[in-house]
Amino acid sequence: MRYAVLVTGPAGAGKSTFSSSFLTHLSASKRTGHLVNLDPAADPSSFEYEPVINIKDLISLEDVMTELGYGPNGGLVYCFEYLLQNMDWLEEELGGYEDDYLIFDCPGQIELYTHHPFLPTLVQNLQRMGIRTCAVYLIESQFMEDKYKFFSGVLSAMSAMVNLEIPWINIMSKMDLVTPNADDPSGGARNGLRNRRNIARYLDPDPLLLATTQSDPQAPNPRFHALNQAIVQLIEDHPLVSFLPLDLTNPDSLETVISHIDYTMQYGEDEEPKEPHDLDEGDFQDME
Numbered sequence: 001m002r003y004a005v006l007v008t009g010p011a012g013a014g015k016s017t018f019s020s021s022f023l024t025h026l027s028a029s030k031r032t033g034h035l036v037n038l039d040p041a042a043d044p045s046s047f048e049y050e051p052v053i054n055i056k057d058l059i060s061l062e063d064v065m066t067e068l069g070y071g072p073n074g075g076l077v078y079c080f081e082y083l084l085q086n087m088d089w090l091e092e093e094l095g096g097y098e099d100d101y102l103i104f105d106c107p108g109q110i111e112l113y114t115h116h117p118f119l120p121t122l123v124q125n126l127q128r129m130g131i132r133t134c135a136v137y138l139i140e141s142q143f144m145e146d147k148y149k150f151f152s153g154v155l156s157a158m159s160a161m162v163n164l165e166i167p168w169i170n171i172m173s174k175m176d177l178v179t180p181n182a183d184d185p186s187g188g189a190r191n192g193l194r195n196r197r198n199i200a201r202y203l204d205p206d207p208l209l210l211a212t213t214q215s216d217p218q219a220p221n222p223r224f225h226a227l228n229q230a231i232v233q234l235i236e237d238h239p240l241v242s243f244l245p246l247d248l249t250n251p252d253s254l255e256t257v258i259s260h261i262d263y264t265m266q267y268g269e270d271e272e273p274k275e276p277h278d279l280d281e282g283d284f285q286d287m288e
């Protein structure tokens with residue numbers, strides 16, 4: 001059995017950093033993982049681990065831009081369409097790697113996840129090749145500083161998720177940047193995170209964070225108010241999305257996230273499946 005983890009999410013969410021921390025953790029646990037780079041714009045010198053498979057060996061974004069006159073975003077979409085038309089290349093590259101984790105570092109163009117059939121088609125192909133696949137979707141903790149930005153992240157995660165029939169884990173990355181302090185005299189107003197309880201309302205998104213009243217100075221426009229109400233209702237009716245916190249400065253936090261991935265993948269199915277670590281063992285135990 002081969003295992004693929006698709007590491008997805010918007011630009012700068014920490015996908016590449018998470019991918020290399022994941023690989024470091026696997027090798028420290030005497031397990032084998034390999035990096036698959038699917039970002040045709042990635043800077044080769046930025047990889048901590050040399051990818052065993054690199055989309056740049058199939059097609060280079062620079063070539064698409066100089067030879068076909070595409071801009072960076074259109075060029076990227078072109079590269080993906082080219083990849084989807086050349087699945088035999090990927091299939092050949094993916095030969096071997098039994099019992100190994102293949103970590104697919106994906107690019108950060110949000111449209112690839114929301115309204116392009118890229119992920120569903122890739123997943124269908126991986127499943128056809130008999131590779132067990134799951135996806136993680138990262139959004140960064142700074143999104144919690146702005147509730148509108150945060151809920152737009154939640155909606156993108158939902159939109160990417162509903163197109164795929166594979167296990168899916170949402171991760172709130174860069175939790176080291178969050179310093180909640182209940183004693184903060186400003187009440188945390190500066191970063192919008194009043195206390196740990198408030199963080200919990202983001203990790204398990206509470207749509208009421210978004211509820212505005214018509215007199216709310218941030219929602220002076222009645223149509224904006226109505227839109228927020230509709231989103232509140234949508235998330236209440238379909239509570240599909242919750243986030244696992246990831247703080248890379250805390251090894252337990254990474255381990256918890258990886259246990260969840262192992263569990264959803266039923267990694268090593270001959271052995272007993274591992275129970276994911278209880279979330280409340282970690283750093284955020286007094287969140288509730």
Ligand SMILES: Nc1nc2c(ncn2[C@@H]2O[C@H](COP(=O)(O)OP(=O)(O)OP(=O)(O)O)[C@@H](O)[C@H]2O)c(=O)[nH]1
Pocket residue numbers: 010011012013014015016017018039106107108109173174175176177247248
């Ligand atoms: N403080 C902190 N910074 C992080 C963490 N993870 C990533 N970063 C920083 O965030 C920036 C973006 O990280 P990347 O891992 O390149 O993010 P990405 O999602 O791969 O970005 P794109 O591929 O461009 O979409 C870099 O400057 C990282 O050093 C984290 O856990 N904590």
Ligand SMILES: [Mg+2]
Pocket residue numbers: 015016017039042105106107
């Ligand atoms: Mg990256």
